[in-house]
Amino acid sequence: MKWIVKHKARLLRWSRDLLIGASIIYAITLWQGRHLLDDDGTVVVDNVHLATLNNDVQPLFVSDKRTLVYFFAPWCAICELSIGNLDHLSDPELRVVRVALDYQSQNEVEDFVNRSNVKGVVLLGSNQLKQKFKVPGYPTYYLLNEQQQVVGHSFGYSSAMGLKLKNYLNK
The missing domain is CATH 3.40.30.10 (Glutaredoxin)
Incomplete structure (x- = not known):
């Protein structure tokens, strides 16, 4: 539990970056499949x-x-x-x-x-x-x-x- 509290900011950044990356990949996939x-x-x-x-x-x-x-x-x-x-x-x-x-x-x-x-x-x-x-x-x-x-x-x-x-x- 202490580790999570200590690294909360880092975990939030990683989560944000993963969400942004997944969103970008999803958008590219939609764009590629449009036709x-x-x-x-x-x-x-x-x-x-x-x-x-x-x-x-x-x-x-x-x-x-x-x-x-x-x-x-x-x-x-x-x-x-x-x-x-x-x-x-x-x-x-x-x-x-x-x-x-x-x-x-x-x-x-x-x-x-x-x-x-x-x-x-x-x-x-x-x-x-x-x-x-x-x-x-x-x-x-x-x-x-x-x-x-x-x-x-x-x-x-x-x-x-x-x-x-x-x-x-x-x-």
């Missing part, structure tokens, strides 16, 4: 089937799971830093989908996947898909519920802890 699809559940996205790097075809969504769609470009340095954070989402009710956009060739995507040690399936997207999801840059994340309604979105780097928190808050 993304609305995430209030009013936007429903039609399912599409996309090619994988193994030349299979998979649906973007499955009906019984929430889906986190991670859009990336193989030339994006931030994507290379953040794509591994998706591996830390261990929710059995969540499907994580990685979708490559703005690539020149499948080899370019494969090089990125190997360089970044991507563990999950990678789907090959198109400019039409990019426009459909209003992807302004990379990485862009969308969280969709089981009815394919957009219930969350983010743009830019997200840490593993940030992804877990967003997933938890949007359950």
Whole structure:
């Protein structure tokens, strides 16, 4: 108790600084996401089937799971830093989908996947898909519920802890 009284001014400054920092980060996040699809559940996205790097075809969504769609470009340095954070989402009710956009060739995507040690399936997207999801840059994340309604979105780097928190808050 004496320590708290002795350091009260310092604790108040730290609390104030943390609150200001969190407010700034929140404001930046809102500003970055201003052009993304609305995430209030009013936007429903039609399912599409996309090619994988193994030349299979998979649906973007499955009906019984929430889906986190991670859009990336193989030339994006931030994507290379953040794509591994998706591996830390261990929710059995969540499907994580990685979708490559703005690539020149499948080899370019494969090089990125190997360089970044991507563990999950990678789907090959198109400019039409990019426009459909209003992807302004990379990485862009969308969280969709089981009815394919957009219930969350983010743009830019997200840490593993940030992804877990967003997933938890949007359950």
